[in-house]
Amino acid sequence: MARRAGAISGPVAAGAVFGLILAALGAVAVRADWPVTFGAADWSVLRFTLWQATLSALFSVGLAIPVARALARRRFVGRGALVTLLGAPFILPVIVAVLGLLAVFGRAGWASQGLGLLGLPPLSIYGLTGVVLAHVFFNMPLATRLILQGWQTIPAEQFRLTAQLGLPPQTVFRTLEWPLLCRVVPGAFALVFVICLTSFAVALTLGGGPRATTIELAIYQAFRFDFDLGRAAVLSLVQLAVAGGAALLAVWILPPVLASVGRDRPVQRWDAGGVLARGLDTGWITLAALFLIMPLAAVAGSGLIGLGQMPGVVWHAAWTSLWVAVLSTGLLVALALPVAAWVAQSTWRGAEAMTLLGLAASPLMIGTGWFILIYPFAAPVDFALPVTALVNAMMALPFAVRILRPAIQQVLADHGRLGLGLGLHGWALWRIVLLPRIRPQLGFAAGLAAALSVGDLGVLTLFADAETATLPLQMYRLMGSYRTDAAAGAALLLLVLAFGLFWICDAWGRRHAGR
Amino acid sequence: MRGGGDMLDVEDLTVRQGDFAMTAQFSVAQGARVAVIGPSGAGKSTLLGAIGGYVPATGRVRVAGRDVTDAAPDQRGIAMLFQDGNLFPHLTLEQNVGLGLRPTLRLRAQERERARDALKQVGLGGYADRRPGDISGGQQSRAALARILLQDRPLLLLDEPFAALGPALRAEMLDLTSTVARDMGATVLMITHAPEDAERAADQVLFVDQGRVDAPRPVAEIMANPPEALRAYLGR
Structure with missing residues (x-):
């Protein structure tokens, strides 16, 4: 048999990622104070991490079900735009969303002002409420799209059949929709839970204090405030055990991440004509749309005012963010293509599980580990930006592999024999067959990676000194020094950068698509 | 032989x-x-x-x-034609046929000429720059045969x-x-x-x-x- 695409480079790339994570873990483990002690404060951090992730997943998925149902069975103007908008939070920089949520739900936000008119006290979204609110903002749309995709796997013929038989709505729900939910919901719940377990930026901005600190935030505090590498190391190990365990459980129920954006259409339904059903669906769709649009509108509005008040460092930070994102995207593509090709053809289940390790390994753990490794030899701050680009690429890898793998499998199923017969292998196979055929998925994955990287406020916070900053970090500093207008301007700039990078990559992928 | x-x-x-x-x-x-x-x-x-x-x-x-x-x-x-998938849909007919000469697709001028000649031979002269999706099923079969000609097995x-x-x-x-x-x-x-x-x-x-x-x-x-x-x- 001829050499398969990614047969060698795939394991090498996956091994390199694995090795980088392992090296960080090793450094952390050596540095930890053995025997590991786990105090009351650590227990409360662990409890809060699990509790907020559980609540976030419950609310995200619980709200996503009625919204997805409403979207699946209603047709209205702007439906396609709303489905596309559901994809937006995934690539929205966390710190931008936090600013938007504060503008809407904060003490001085629109909602609090509304409550004030009624004589009610203002809302406070710091602490558990804020963390869960922000997580729901990010993950409810993601869960909605996953469940909506599931809904659309129910063939239209089945709804036609139930209409012909005159089955009442309850029966339709029980026979068609309930089994579907049983299939899709656990996966969506698991995905949201794992994502929220390793949440950092949300906890950093909205949480904190003894009652609202996640493990990831505790690593940062141990490192940044106390420079207690031993405690940071212990917390990193706890983080890996918790998130790794959850991710391993989730591997078996995780839904595939589909790349299709708004290419769906509602199915003709006959069981949803009642006034009550109509009103409920309209209500859910309106609420979801407002929940998504209001914070974004708040950022855009205050950002336009703040643009003029941004200090020069913001532009410098934006430039830094841009090249870190470009570097990170290049790294991601170089890693994801061979790994995805390898996983696509591998019969070994572990191949895919290995890439999911990136989802479980915390960026701050990797950052801490590499800080420890670099520290004796050089100033870690000199490596801050390359390490950030690399860690960002590794964090995007599980998503990219899940996007690319089905596409590569399809290409090999459709054209593998022909390529084999013509003697196409190695680089020629990539250049002539694989890359042109998976271009839409590659563009989508690269866009996600670029947007995630440009908006990431994570590992860099460990390394950076006063002179080094990406745009999210600069924005966080502006917020911290109460320069609200300048922060809002930076938020708008960051929003434009993230969506712009995503759009460029995605549009590149879709050009000439469909041939 | x-x-x-x-x-x-x-x-x-x-x-x-x-x-x-x-x-x-x-x-x-x-x-x-x-x-x-x-x-x-x-x-x-x-x-x-x-x-x-x-x-x-x-x-x-x-x-x-x-x-x-x-x-x-x-x-x-051996050259083989299957029930379907005999052409790459994203490549032009000339490129598809040219793959029979050189699996790297870096064709010299003279090789491109040969690919065009082969297309002419199966009645597809003038179709060199089309893609499989733009032509009929019968024409796709012809293009596949043109490649077989160049594979010369x-x-x-x-x-x-x-x-x-x-x-x-x-x-x-x-x-x-x-x-x-x-x-x-x-x-x-x-x-x-x-x-x-x-x-x-x-x-x-x-x-x-x-x-x-x-x-x-x-x-x-x-x-x-x-x-x-x-x-x-x-x-x-």
Whole structure:
């Protein structure tokens, strides 16, 4: 048999990622104070991490079900735009969303002002409420799209059949929709839970204090405030055990991440004509749309005012963010293509599980580990930006592999024999067959990676000194020094950068698509 | 190549796929055109796939006297057309045909000229810059044959590449295939469901039934006096 695409480079790339994570873990483990002690404060951090992730997943998925149902069975103007908008939070920089949520739900936000008119006290979204609110903002749309995709796997013929038989709505729900939910919901719940377990930026901005600190935030505090590498190391190990365990459980129920954006259409339904059903669906769709649009509108509005008040460092930070994102995207593509090709053809289940390790390994753990490794030899701050680009690429890898793998499998199923017969292998196979055929998925994955990287406020916070900053970090500093207008301007700039990078990559992928 | 000798020698070729097993032992003379017929699921595609190197098998396969049992599909002196997926949809016809010359697609001017000539030869002059999605099914078959011309392999395997075409177009493509094979001096094995196709484009018939492969026999002889299993298949 001829050499398969990614047969060698795939394991090498996956091994390199694995090795980088392992090296960080090793450094952390050596540095930890053995025997590991786990105090009351650590227990409360662990409890809060699990509790907020559980609540976030419950609310995200619980709200996503009625919204997805409403979207699946209603047709209205702007439906396609709303489905596309559901994809937006995934690539929205966390710190931008936090600013938007504060503008809407904060003490001085629109909602609090509304409550004030009624004589009610203002809302406070710091602490558990804020963390869960922000997580729901990010993950409810993601869960909605996953469940909506599931809904659309129910063939239209089945709804036609139930209409012909005159089955009442309850029966339709029980026979068609309930089994579907049983299939899709656990996966969506698991995905949201794992994502929220390793949440950092949300906890950093909205949480904190003894009652609202996640493990990831505790690593940062141990490192940044106390420079207690031993405690940071212990917390990193706890983080890996918790998130790794959850991710391993989730591997078996995780839904595939589909790349299709708004290419769906509602199915003709006959069981949803009642006034009550109509009103409920309209209500859910309106609420979801407002929940998504209001914070974004708040950022855009205050950002336009703040643009003029941004200090020069913001532009410098934006430039830094841009090249870190470009570097990170290049790294991601170089890693994801061979790994995805390898996983696509591998019969070994572990191949895919290995890439999911990136989802479980915390960026701050990797950052801490590499800080420890670099520290004796050089100033870690000199490596801050390359390490950030690399860690960002590794964090995007599980998503990219899940996007690319089905596409590569399809290409090999459709054209593998022909390529084999013509003697196409190695680089020629990539250049002539694989890359042109998976271009839409590659563009989508690269866009996600670029947007995630440009908006990431994570590992860099460990390394950076006063002179080094990406745009999210600069924005966080502006917020911290109460320069609200300048922060809002930076938020708008960051929003434009993230969506712009995503759009460029995605549009590149879709050009000439469909041939 | 041994003049007048066997082009294809199949010796104890065995494929096992779950419950299904197929064994074959036969030879095909150089220049012969052999129709492979038999009921669905009899193992026709499996047989050609095993000869072509796409289906794992045990036994021996020799092409023009050379043992190719362990060779990759492109190293066997064989060109093969499948039921579908014979062209890359994102490449132009010239590029698709050019792949028959050079699997890196970095074509010199003279090679591009040859690709265009081959397209002309199958009646697709002027279509070099089109893509498969822009032309009809019959034209796609022609383009695939143009690539076969350039691949210039001594043995040609056809796994019903024209099955989706109407009867008149299918007959036309079979004639074109015969012409192409004659020009190249190639030996042809083609799977077909229709006895009239065998009579039109083949000299010999290889009957496959339930994983068993008979030795090829002249078309006229076997059609005049079909064995029991073939009679049942043909419904005569």
